[in-house]
Amino acid sequence: MSHASEYCKPGEFKPIDLLAAAAAREVNDGDVVFAGTGLPMLAITLAQQEHAPNAVCIYEAGSIDGRPLHTPTSVGDARCTYQASKAAGLFEAFYGQLHSGTVDLGFLGGAEIDKYGNVNCTVLGDYNHPKKRFTGSGGNSDICSYAKRTVFIMVQEKRRFKEQVDYVTSPGWRVKKWPSGEWVTKQEVYKSYFKGGVSTVITDMAVFRFDETGEMYLDTVHPGFTVQDVIDNVGFKLNVSRVSGQTLPPTKKQVELLYQVIDPEGIFLP
Amino acid sequence: MSHASEYCKPGEFKPIDLLAAAAAREVNDGDVVFAGTGLPMLAITLAQQEHAPNAVCIYEAGSIDGRPLHTPTSVGDARCTYQASKAAGLFEAFYGQLHSGTVDLGFLGGAEIDKYGNVNCTVLGDYNHPKKRFTGSGGNSDICSYAKRTVFIMVQEKRRFKEQVDYVTSPGWRVKKWPSGEWVTKQEVYKSYFKGGVSTVITDMAVFRFDETGEMYLDTVHPGFTVQDVIDNVGFKLNVSRVSGQTLPPTKKQVELLYQVIDPEGIFLP
Amino acid sequence: MSQPKKINLAEAAALVQDGDQITFSGFTIWRRPVALCYELIRQRKKDLHLFEVQGGFHSDLLVGAGCVKIWEGAWMGQEMLGKIGENLARKQISGEILVDDYSHGHTVGRLMAGALGLPFFPCALAMGTDIFNPEYDQLAKAGLRDGRHRNIPAKKYIMADDPFFNRGECALLPAVNPDVALVYAPIVGDEGTVRILSQSYSDAEVIKASKTVIVICEEIVPDSYLRRDPAANLASGYEIDYIVECPWAAHPTGSQFYYDADADFLKAFNKIREQKAFDEFAEKWIFGVKSHEDYLEKLGVRRLEELRASKISGYSSRVKRGTR
């Protein structure tokens, strides 16, 4: 098995495989994870197959700890409930689990992010006269506001990593306290409802984390990219003083699991 | 079948049979009824067997529209769920049904009542230094506060029909608005949450109803009792100006149903 | 209350009045009352006010057809089969429709408050986001929060302190009680008991919160079968008003244990970017079919058989989903 646990060399994996592997590393054994469709599903399943067999996955449509035989294409998919511990509904997911404080880790995507981790997945432009409409929050803001840690998986582009996002769908570490609109820390808004917040952003170029003041910093850079590449694709002044090295590539076993066991139909991994 | 629909003559029925028959007449076809154990169960089943086949019964433990083959001795009894449309829990009963406004008729008991229909089933004496403790509210106050109509089944005694009950467990037509404690109408306290209130009190002697001002009046007197008998067993000045006659005795068919079909084991009808 | 009345598709859609607030069963692309939505479009309903926990094919369709004036919800799209609700996006940008965004926790809480007869639902989710930004309150900006519109609360939310354990502020979100719920459930009993299979989404709350409830189903069965396992039922007959029996009523959305979501159909729909293309779609699949049966014939046996769920797994193993 030592062969399988070897890291892949350049060319032996696709960018999406590295994303899945990096995301999987964010899952601790025993974590209760609240996740969306797509890459998060692959990442959690990969973690469960490897180092986190007791991680539990909640999907917002209402399935808890399912063990799908076939990759779901929707969090409300019939496939989600196979061997689940519970099949309920959204009230159970958002209040019985999330609001009650049981969720350790959220796995989300977003269109824009700022240096405090505020994420936009609602509109581009002024909300009252938008230029582009995305999906809207769904569970994004709920999960990001209440999970102890949240990982965002995003595309690395300068226009997506910006000084200020057009619409704050999901709260980062500095947010506005409504209805007054003054900027304060997340802790100040949430008081004793505070559970944690955005911990990690994983893109196709790098992994970012947040410091004690709630500001984003560059942690690792993916193989094939440089720190400068990342800086060039971030729209705000990025803290690169804490770079810890290169992002680990996926292992051969991970790639095999992804293509042979987790997504053999080629739904997310074409 | 004309024989069976004949009314029983004196001596052909027990007092409790008349109570069950009188209570059953309060159920309209299609009523959603929220009831406690004992006599209410018999009354509703009797109504369903006769004139109200579409009446639905909710028990507070969480069963809805059950059709027990054997008389339950508890509202949480395993027997309640036979052929029920739903088996859930107390949250469904008290919020999903009662608070949501679906309950037409409540069937309750009580230890004390005043002329406005305020009912006590908590303590005798000062609550802070009680002389006697009863069960407490359970669902009594909830059901009485939110059902469109509520029927109380009680024992006729002067000390139970009093000017002012020792503790208001369930709200009548004039109640205190808390925390201030001023006396107002039920409508004034409930505003747009108002659904109705106490409609009928059935005792071992008589049937009482409430007038437009929310005061109790004597409607019918059971066979074998006089209006004076009732007055002698009421602790406040009773309105007897609206007596409509004698309470109808049970029919022979009703007595047969009660002993042969509804409670053949002799649980409530010894 | 009496038992629900059995009616047909056209009668059911006729119960929805122009301007009504309506809501739906299901989740994104699962268990949506699509056949009823097609019929609403055929009957050219106008000015509908949609309140949705989240949208999907059925509601993006109503928006595209011009039936909708206000959309309140948390999300619109078709998950992996089309990330964005393109019709909502187009009409929000053009200003043809008022959009008020919430989080999933918010819409679920508002619906639950309505279901239980509560005035509001307390919730600390998504605080600090632009969902709470008063500048973005579209219904207020349009002057609709003046207390004169029966389905529009005077405020989008208020913040409230915790007087009991001093936990800090949370939001109180107003209850919602739609005029009509359009519900797809696979199975209804002949006395109206409703059974869904596995995940319940927000269907019980949709039924309880709404003033009039129409349930469209695959099949009506004797109630006594459903009453053998009362813990598995979703709602009782007295909670619903009308039943329509209509196999494949949820297509192209899925129904666990009956059929899978029709990915090709949904992906094709999601490619629509302009009104003209939408109108062509509507002509083909809505106005151009004489009846629901005709719609099924147009889809064809082969397609339907591919989508049909395994009775064991609850989903189709015949439909090709990925690249391998």
Next chain:
Amino acid sequence: MSQPKKINLAEAAALVQDGDQITFSGFTIWRRPVALCYELIRQRKKDLHLFEVQGGFHSDLLVGAGCVKIWEGAWMGQEMLGKIGENLARKQISGEILVDDYSHGHTVGRLMAGALGLPFFPCALAMGTDIFNPEYDQLAKAGLRDGRHRNIPAKKYIMADDPFFNRGECALLPAVNPDVALVYAPIVGDEGTVRILSQSYSDAEVIKASKTVIVICEEIVPDSYLRRDPAANLASGYEIDYIVECPWAAHPTGSQFYYDADADFLKAFNKIREQKAFDEFAEKWIFGVKSHEDYLEKLGVRRLEELRASKISGYSSRVKRGTR
């Protein structure tokens, strides 16, 4: 979170500290964690603060044994088998215990708020009753609402207006989050999935609201069996902390599909009117048995077999219940 730990009765009871706020599964005389309550008495717990949706044999027993300092609940008794909780009655009258009364709607709402992490639950039930009379707020009168007691809210309730549709005032009731939940469930999976059969009472909320959850069950089975029908499960393994396997753990209360409530036992208990009689009962059935197995031997095979439920109906057809 990790999977729940399997422990024995004595270890489970030892998790409850003197002064803790505790709560229970079940309804009146059904599915109560009686074996755990017997063990709490054997371990001579003191000053417990009971929060109950409603009481029954198990809690009137704890009160009788002198384990309880505060009782908050809506009702105490054994339904048709003994209308009044005689031990609570005796100790409330003697002033040995603080009693704070609510309605069922109130206790259910408070527990649900705790279960969901809400600060309070809005509710218009039972307004205008002495439940809201500030003069009868026993915990306030005892000076316990000073914010220094982790399980006692600063107020019993507050009234709140409806800022959205101007419906009038309703009550906000404080959330409750007990220190320990003692839960009886018939079946638990080896990964901790909890299954109850038919009515769920308030068990899901009891589990979610409480900081430590102990589940005592008839039998532990492979989780994969329970996961075949996930919609029928009550809770997941990560929601509970400890499991105790202990057949007949609910006796003399009943467990649908396992055994009926033991009417004779309950009626005999309800005849107790004085401490001396209670102490004799405790000596016989609690202190005078060496173990739960010994308790069952003392009950005897004949009695247990009479109570055993039919696998078809879910209750006993052997036990004589009435006069005919």
